[in-house]
Amino acid sequence: MKILMIEDNESVCSMVEMFFIKEGIQGEFVHDGKDGLQRYKDGEWDLLIIDWMLPSMDGVTICRRIREDNKSIPIIMLTAKDTESDQVLGLEMGADDYVTKPFSPLALMARIKAVARRSLQSGKEEETNVSHYLETQCFKISKETREVFLKNEPISNLTPKEFDLLYYFIEHPRQVFSREQLLERVWGYQFYGDERTVDVHIKRLRSKIGTPNQPFLHTVWGVGYKFDESVVEDEA
Template structure:
């Protein structure tokens, strides 16, 4: 773990350094608010944990916390303070601190808080990343245009060609909206398209076969008009 501890009491830092070393964590200590913020800003994706004192020279912990949160919404922050004031705790949490530890504190207690917060933050971040990986999400379908992967109820729809993927993504982005063959051709191929509109039918047929290999059909024909995506009738597994 990479820990940045911003604390002006050197004795506290020396004490915590021993505990961090025992866990084989890499810790960087700053004794000034501005210096601590600069250390974070220099590489704001490096840190796994911020331990932040409230009372600091040059820039107090509240200001540092605000500035850190402008750069990162996910780095865990534990705020330390000698004040035992509920209002301070509320303000600290409101501006982005995740935990609040009042001095004097037991190093073992702080270590336990750090470990618990780190575990929780990793779970939260993993879930967030998992959700953000998919830019098309419906009740049963998830599609990533970055990785060009599509899933139906957690099962990957394999071997989609570029045009099949683009057709599927476009339809899924607009559930229940009916697209004519002409519209699909101009959106997925080029405008104007001089080929046969039935090329859409051929691609839809292959796309449906690959969808049906993993689950129920979600591409529907609207006779005389075109096609639409609709997974509202798919039963939950």
């Protein structure tokens, strides 16, 4: 695996580099935003790790520009910002996942492996050039083409992770999942204490596909979330 990491903290890069070497990962480290974007353009990469706060160009801008060129390359955002609005902005710009600083290198490696596995599996499915749709009363969704239709109208503004989460819910209608289960089964890594990423994605998905009386993604208080197409009179 070949990874480009754009991070201005050289101590963080040195720490991550040790784990890359241990895992047999070929890593390259750039400490400036504009230089990092140019290095991305000059090379071929399997995955990108981008810090939010960088000299000359911030990570969110880099992520947005990369997504204009490449919709599929996995991107993990590193950020010291932990408010929900910051997380939403990074995800909306196209990041597949984010890791909040300070972070455990083991947790970062787990997320790298999970994102890489999903990307590889997605590539294999696209190579078949065959679209298989899951259909429900309201939805039609294809993992191969990553198309979503809600009541026959296309939904084209989902981020990669929002799509993955919706697909998993549609695969398991009315089944209740905890945040920890969703992190493991959709994100692909075990719970490391950052369950807010699930809440952020649920909130964004509801705003894009649901209505107040038909949210599709329901909160089961004290347990987690479920997908249900039933109409409700009132839901907090």
